[in-house]
Amino acid sequence: MTIALPTKWIWDSWYIRDGDLWHGFFLQADKSLGDPELRHFNATQGHATSRDLKVWDHKGTSFAPATSPAWDDFTTWTGSVVRGDDGLWHLFYTGSSRAESGMKQRIGHATSTDLHDWTRVGTGLALDIDDRYEEYTPGHWHDRAMRDPWVMRDPRGGWMMFFTARVPGIGEPNAGGAIGFATSPDLMVWTLGDPVYAGGTFGQMEVPQVFEKDGRWYCLFCTDAGHYSAAYRASYPGEPVLGTHYMIAGDPRGPWEVAPGAFLDGDPAVNRYAARIVETEEGLRLLGFLHNPGGGAFVGEVADPVPVTVGADGLLKLG
Numbered sequence: 001m002t003i004a005l006p007t008k009w010i011w012d013s014w015y016i017r018d019g020d021l022w023h024g025f026f027l028q029a030d031k032s033l034g035d036p037e038l039r040h041f042n043a044t045q046g047h048a049t050s051r052d053l054k055v056w057d058h059k060g061t062s063f064a065p066a067t068s069p070a071w072d073d074f075t076t077w078t079g080s081v082v083r084g085d086d087g088l089w090h091l092f093y094t095g096s097s098r099a100e101s102g103m104k105q106r107i108g109h110a111t112s113t114d115l116h117d118w119t120r121v122g123t124g125l126a127l128d129i130d131d132r133y134e135e136y137t138p139g140h141w142h143d144r145a146m147r148d149p150w151v152m153r154d155p156r157g158g159w160m161m162f163f164t165a166r167v168p169g170i171g172e173p174n175a176g177g178a179i180g181f182a183t184s185p186d187l188m189v190w191t192l193g194d195p196v197y198a199g200g201t202f203g204q205m206e207v208p209q210v211f212e213k214d215g216r217w218y219c220l221f222c223t224d225a226g227h228y229s230a231a232y233r234a235s236y237p238g239e240p241v242l243g244t245h246y247m248i249a250g251d252p253r254g255p256w257e258v259a260p261g262a263f264l265d266g267d268p269a270v271n272r273y274a275a276r277i278v279e280t281e282e283g284l285r286l287l288g289f290l291h292n293p294g295g296g297a298f299v300g301e302v303a304d305p306v307p308v309t310v311g312a313d314g315l316l317k318l319g
Contacts, residue, residue, distance in 0.1 A: 002287065002304045003048055003056050007031055009039050009300030010046065011289045012078040012148075012207055012274040016089075016115070022050045022278075023115050025062065025091075026289075026302065027077060036298040041102055043075060045093070047116055053278070053285060053305045063091065063110065063118045071125050072108050074098045078148045078207055078274070079108075081115070082159075084187045089115050092126060092161065094147035103136050104144040107163060109187075127161070127182055127190045134166035134176060141166060141173050141203070146180065148207045151187070158185040160252060162208045162219070167198045174203035175229040179219060181253070197247065197256040203227035207274045210252055213284070216314050219247040219256055220264075222274050222288075232258075241266035244275040244288060246316060264316050269294050270303070277308055284308035286318065 003010055003024055013026035028046040029039035047062035066073040072095025079093030089112045096102040109126035110118040129146050136144035145166045154160040165180035178198040184190045197205075197219070205221040212218075225240035233240055243266030247256040265275055265286065275288030286306045290299035309317050 002054055003302035005046075005058065008046070009036055009298070010302055011039070011300060013276060013287065013289065013302050014078065014080050015276060015278050015287070016081040016083075017278075018083075018115065020051060022053055023081070024048045024050065024056065024302075025079075025081065028061070031300075036300060039300075040077075041075060043077060045076060045079075053280070053287065059116055062116050063093070065095075066120075066124070069097075069099070070123065071095055071097050071106055074100075074102045076108070077105075080150045080152075080209075082151050082153075082187070088113065090151070090187050091118055092149040092151045094149065095124065102143075105146040107146060107149045107161070121188070127192060129165065129180070130192060131168065132192070132194055133178070133180060134168040134170075141176065145177075145204060150209050152210060154183060155252070158183060159187055160210075161190065162196065162210050164204060164206050164208060164221075165195060166204070167195055170200070172200075172229060174227055175200040175231070177202040177204045177223070177227070179205055179208050179221070179256070196252070196254045199256070199258065201229050201232040201258055203229070207276075209276055211277065211279075212252075213310055214314075216310075217249045217252050218277075218316065219249070220244060220275065220277060221246065237262055241268060242271060242273060242291065243267070244273065244286075248314060259315055261315070264308075265306075265318060271295075272303055278305075282307075284310070 045063040047059040048056040077094035095108045107127040108124040148164045161182040163180040166176040170176035178195040181193040209220040222244040245263040249256045271291045271293040272288040
């Protein structure tokens with residue numbers, strides 16, 4: 001496997017390139033926990049480097065929850081890394097607190113000069129939601145979703161952030177999933193915006209990644225077969241799958257539409273999840289972690305990169 005450790009499970013990952021060296025960051029948890037379901041609230045962030053996205057040099061743990069009571073003293077989950085105009089590397093990540101039993105997610109911010117040792121900016125808290133987004137509602141959805149920030153340059157100037165969210169007032173739990181949005185002039189001060197997508201298709205749209213290719217904008221996301229809305233399930237060609245799919249738009253602010261047809265990456269025999277697409281000299285490549293291939297045991301390793309092509313119709317295809 002591309003990113004694997006004998007003593008740890010590895011799952012969500014994100015990547016940044018510095019010169020000819022790729023830096024991969026990922027969630028990790030000790031296999032000594034016994035049950036992989038326990039990994040979520042026992043996670044740290046790992047770091048590895050590679051020149052070819054296949055052979056990786058592991059650097060150890062690069063970021064972890066706060067050691068004293070704080071908004072992020074329970075979890076520091078999935079995020080993204082960018083290089084700012086100040087020359088610093090900026091990590092945006094998901095945090096939750098022990099005081100709230102990890103049920104309310106917020107977005108944090110840390111910086112680094114070497115892509116390994118990170119320092120929180122102030123308390124680390126960068127952004128929280130307001131009433132445009134769904135609050136924690138026990139019995140309706142299992143958490144307050146504000147996670148997986150994807151930060152990138154805004155073609156209008158400054159920076160954009162996309163994140164996993166939910167919108168309020170939706171009776172069907174599996175129709176409330178949304179992609180949240182915020183903007184910043186400098187990566188330091190963020191202004192929350194309306195969701196860029198709340199189309200009633202899924203209960204959650206995890207690990208969003210937005211990128212532009214050949215004049216079209218794509219938003220990658222992943223979800224479980226049990227989180228399709230009734231309407232989307234009825235329209236889906238075949239049995240729902242766990243995996244990664246995408247939306248297409250003419251502008252990063254939308255309107256976004258879910259790509260037609262089957263999921264981009266939804267083969268149950270592979271059972272890959274939380275995939276990212278990176279651009280290399282050889283073209284686009286997809287990397288995601290192996291969940292339960294073929295219905296077997298949880299694997300927890302990032303699989304080898306897979307080529308992605310863009311058809312004349314703008315649709316993405318593996319291979």
